[in-house]
Amino acid sequence: MLNLEIPKKLKPLLTQASQVAEHVFRPISRKYDLAEHAYPKELDLLAAAMDGMNSAGGVGAGAGELSRKQEEREGVKNGANMATVLGLAELCWGDVGLALSIPRQGLGNSAIAAVATPEQKRAFGATWAAMAITEPNAGSDSSAIRTTARRDGDEWVLNGEKIFVTAGERAGSVVVWATLDASLGRAAIKSFVVPKGTPGMEVVRLEKKLGIRASDTATVSFTDCRVPLGNILGSPEIDPQRGFAGVMQTFDNTRPVVAAMAIGIARAALELTRQLLAPEGVKQSYRGVRFGRGATEAELDRLEAEWEASRLLTLRAAWMADNGRPNSMEASMAKAKAGRTATEICLRAVELCGAAGYSERELLEKWARDAKILDIFEGTQQIQMLIVARRLLGKKSSELR
DSSP states (O other): OOSOOOGGGGGGHHHHHHHHIIIHHHHHHHHHHHHHTTOOGHHHHHHHHHHHHHTOOSSSOOOOOOOOGOOOOOOOOOOOOHHHHHHHHHHHHHHHHTTTTSOOOOOOHHHHHHHHHHHHHHHTSSSSSHHHHHHHHTEEEGGOOOOOOEEETEEEEEEEEEEEEEETTTEEEEEEESSOOOOGGGGGGEEEEEHHHHHHHHEEEOOSSSTTTSSOOEEEEEEEEEEEEOOOOOOOOOTTTTTTHHHHHHHHHHHHHHHHHHHHHHHHHHHHHOOHHHOOOGOOOSOOOGGGHHHHHHHHHHHHHHHHHHHHHHEEEHHHHHTOOOOHHHHHHHHHHHHHHHHHHHHHHHHHTTTHHHSSSSSHHHHHHGGGGGGGGOHHHHHHHHHHHHHHHHHHHTTOO
């Protein structure tokens, strides 16, 4: 049964994450929003501390495994997935872009945690791994990717181009989605770990973005890029019944992570909005009916309720992952709800606070820009709703598009 109290063993980790968010991220948040593509060197000091926090439970962007069977576990477990979700929400209260820029905390680490073999986890566990999925002609439909991987002796040869790779320039390696045989469709799609500096891998350009400017977003090309056979995550066998599902399991891991980012930034916007409006006499009393209060107070109540629903969905998805329960639908529900809610809350905060919200005097306008990506990457809201509908109706992707 899901207990909504914070597990005692995770409280020290959350205290550390909260201190990082308040004392490291917030003071430099505006600096790196204005200095896009500049590396936040202050984060190097955090790397060792974050490694220690992760070894104790994990609070970075990489989460733990999902697939261990329920019967193999004893009792209820709060593991790396719950720690990651709770900790990352705290970090993103400080700054989403900086949270995505912490060394060795890339989204590709979640892919390694989700589908790698034990040997691969030991080999790649210490790397900072970015995730490379999206292509110029393959966005929300991940099965349409055209980057290829061809076996040549003891190596895989990769060819193709990936866009919107978060931490693509800074990360120590990139987890690349590629097809072993385009004629076989989804089943032939696999993921490969490509270390930075591998011949044939090139960072072509860095994108200028609306938000999360502290995080680099790169276009990366692969031209006859060779990696060892062991760098394919999971099995190299093409199983028409299982192949793509194994790769897609990565999203069951990363979608609650993105949802956690959303609830973190949304909480920041709600708290600052209350702080800015308090001198004007706007306070939440939580008493009486909503329609008996002022319009602004009633709106804050509504936004807080949306935030709480997002938070609970996110905690459920992470808890299911830690306890060996299939969470694909719940992960998509959390991502869809939290991404949409964070965008709405941050935009409404700008509106409610007037000039203070729209100017750079406060971080509200920055958060409004940062929040939008959380409704887009790791699968847009529309894709999440489609996945949920398929699960509820028992439809295949070919039956409900």
